[in-house]
Amino acid sequence: MTRRERLRAETTREITAIALAQLAEDGPGAISLRGIAREMGMTPRAIYSYFATRDELITALTGGIATDLADTLEAARDAVPTADTGGRLLAWALATRAWALANPQGFRLFFGDPVPGYQPPEDGPVERASRRICGGLTRLVADAWPLAGRHQPADVSWSDFPPAFFARLQDEDGAEIPPAAAALALRVWGRMHGLVALEIHGHIGAVVHDPAALYRTDMLDLIGSLGLTPPD
Amino acid sequence: MTRRERLRAETTREITAIALAQLAEDGPGAISLRGIAREMGMTPRAIYSYFATRDELITALTGGIATDLADTLEAARDAVPTADTGGRLLAWALATRAWALANPQGFRLFFGDPVPGYQPPEDGPVERASRRICGGLTRLVADAWPLAGRHQPADVSWSDFPPAFFARLQDEDGAEIPPAAAALALRVWGRMHGLVALEIHGHIGAVVHDPAALYRTDMLDLIGSLGLTPPD
DNA sequence: AGACTTACTACACGGCGTGTACTTTTACCT
DNA sequence: AGGTAAAAGTACACGCCGTGTAGTAAGTCT
Numbered sequence: 001m002t003r004r005e006r007l008r009a010e011t012t013r014e015i016t017a018i019a020l021a022q023l024a025e026d027g028p029g030a031i032s033l034r035g036i037a038r039e040m041g042m043t044p045r046a047i048y049s050y051f052a053t054r055d056e057l058i059t060a061l062t063g064g065i066a067t068d069l070a071d072t073l074e075a076a077r078d079a080v081p082t083a084d085t086g087g088r089l090l091a092w093a094l095a096t097r098a099w100a101l102a103n104p105q106g107f108r109l110f111f112g113d114p115v116p117g118y119q120p121p122e123d124g125p126v127e128r129a130s131r132r133i134c135g136g137l138t139r140l141v142a143d144a145w146p147l148a149g150r151h152q153p154a155d156v157s158w159s160d161f162p163p164a165f166f167a168r169l170q171d172e173d174g175a176e177i178p179p180a181a182a183a184l185a186l187r188v189w190g191r192m193h194g195l196v197a198l199e200i201h202g203h204i205g206a207v208v209h210d211p212a213a214l215y216r217t218d219m220l221d222l223i224g225s226l227g228l229t230p231p232d
Numbered sequence: 233m234t235r236r237e238r239l240r241a242e243t244t245r246e247i248t249a250i251a252l253a254q255l256a257e258d259g260p261g262a263i264s265l266r267g268i269a270r271e272m273g274m275t276p277r278a279i280y281s282y283f284a285t286r287d288e289l290i291t292a293l294t295g296g297i298a299t300d301l302a303d304t305l306e307a308a309r310d311a312v313p314t315a316d317t318g319g320r321l322l323a324w325a326l327a328t329r330a331w332a333l334a335n336p337q338g339f340r341l342f343f344g345d346p347v348p349g350y351q352p353p354e355d356g357p358v359e360r361a362s363r364r365i366c367g368g369l370t371r372l373v374a375d376a377w378p379l380a381g382r383h384q385p386a387d388v389s390w391s392d393f394p395p396a397f398f399a400r401l402q403d404e405d406g407a408e409i410p411p412a413a414a415a416l417a418l419r420v421w422g423r424m425h426g427l428v429a430l431e432i433h434g435h436i437g438a439v440v441h442d443p444a445a446l447y448r449t450d451m452l453d454l455i456g457s458l459g460l461t462p463p464d
Numbered sequence: 465a466g467a468c469t470t471a472c473t474a475c476a477c478g479g480c481g482t483g484t485a486c487t488t489t490t491a492c493c494t
Numbered sequence: 495a496g497g498t499a500a501a502a503g504t505a506c507a508c509g510c511c512g513t514g515t516a517g518t519a520a521g522t523c524t
Contacts (some may be wrong), residue, residue: 004470004521011471029261034511045513046472054512111433112344134439153449165439186440187427187450194426195419201343207366207397208418217385218419225457236490236501243502266480277482278503286481 012050014040019061023105031058058109063125065106070132072099077136085143086228092140093192093219097212100196107200111193135168137192138185142177147227149180156180191222244282246272251293255337263290290341295357297338302364304331309368317375318460324372325424325451329444332428339432343425363400366421370401373417374409379459380416388412423454 018036033054037044051057076095080087100107110126141148156179158166169177195218198204199211208214223229250268265286269276283289308327312319332339342358373380388411390398401409427450430436431443440446 002522008471032511033513043473044511045474048513049471108344111429111435112340130435134435160441162439162441183440183446183449186436186446187453190427190430190436190447190450191423192426193430194424195422197343197429198422198425203343203362203366204418204422207394208415209392209394214415214418215422217415218422221419221457225453234491239490240502264480265482275504276480277505280482281502 008050015047015050015057016061016064019057020064023061023109024103027105028058028109031061033057059124059126062109063129065103066110066126066129066133068103069099069106069110070129070136073133074136077140085140086223086226089140089144089188089223089226089228090219092137093222094216096192097196097199097215100200104200107196111197131168134185134189137189138169138177138182141185141188141226142175142181144226144228145178145181145184148184149178150227152180152184154180156183188222188226192219240282247279247282247289248293248296251289252296255293255341256335259337260290260341263293265289291356291358294341295361297335298342298358298361298365300335301331301338301342302361302368305365306368309372317372318455318458321372321376321420321455321458321460322451324369325454326448328424329428329431329447332432336432339428343429366417367400369421369424370409370414370417373420373458374407374413376458376460377410377413377416381410381412382459384412384416386412388415420454420458424451 015036018039019031022031022035031054033047034044037047047057051060073092073095076091077088080091082088158179160179161182165182169182195204195211195215199215204211204214247268250271251263254263254267263286265279266276269279279289283292305324305327308323309320312323314320390411392411393414397414398411401414427436427443427447431447436443436446
């Protein structure tokens, strides 16, 4: 690592740090190249040596944030014994909400609309994190399938999904995942997401005092409906 | 109605119409006073005779959109006989998704973050529509309560909610709504919202071919879990 | 030591919301 | 009918924004 590379890495880190602060403070729309440059004592144009455009900066931020979320969810899941699928699902869900409350603007950036006219690239860290989240949840639901599958509709086939999604799930070692389990997993995802999204955007706080309890109740109900016993 | 008032109303309508077009085209962030003025052949500053600020314009737009959503949901519900609570809930849910797909940017504007640093006023049409939606759904769930309430936790009291929420629900003629039903209603709201939010923000389309069927399955499951028979 | 690449500056352009000051049009009152 | 106050609209300016072009200074490699 040459001196130049070290400096470059350091500056890049400083730029993203300031941008993250702007994001956390005033939301995605407040991320400003000129603001960052001002805070760093640089010419606005100097940032362009590190990010070719503002959207590229935002893409990098989103990637980091999404990766952080995926890490958090996987860590929460893995803190619960493999055998306790219900507990792992609950941990996943509660970690989702906790992360969202800790990073509300990051939640908006990743799950909502980042910035007008912005289109994320097809295969960056954002996509990869998205796949980790979707795939991780699907595998959890697949673990619950022996019980959860009993009351699920059987008319689902892998042709209902894009081939890439299928491939991604199956090439993990061994276990076959039934297509109906994948469909169920997406519905579970939606259910875990809904209340959190409403809360983050201020639609729940005005109407109930303890959103945490509400969410927990719903997640316990969800786990029960999958035929799993919630952990103690 | 004087000539002046007519002209004013007409101009106001034209401004909001163009703003709505901007919104539908490129999202909330693309709404621009200067752009509107340009399209109308006016000086940018002339808009200020109609809306004191850009945020005020957006507030008006959001109000109209939210009211439209509330109207749509209530109309869908009322197209199903009062006795068929399961059918009414399904209609409500499907109308939510259909409206969201027809007005994706409106969905973002109402349920997401409109614009950086923007704070909606406490008691405008937006709040009123929000209450209609939340309240309408709560009353539907209350209708299902005799059956749905059996497996619901009983440790919910009205002290868990803001007094205003309680008052709003009870002063409708007669029927007492149990607090646990209100809690359940919020969870139902979250469940109806989650998959739609994921889909609108592009997280579902990449991973399954027929989101409509997925959503319908989940809603039928939801209605079944409330002890209701889905309509034929 | 010279050549090339990288980081950075200076300046400019067109976009944005909006403040101040002024002119024109309309509505109302005597 | 004429005068006046309010409303609608214009002109100009300021400070934000992303970013294009041109040129300079420092670091790296042969």
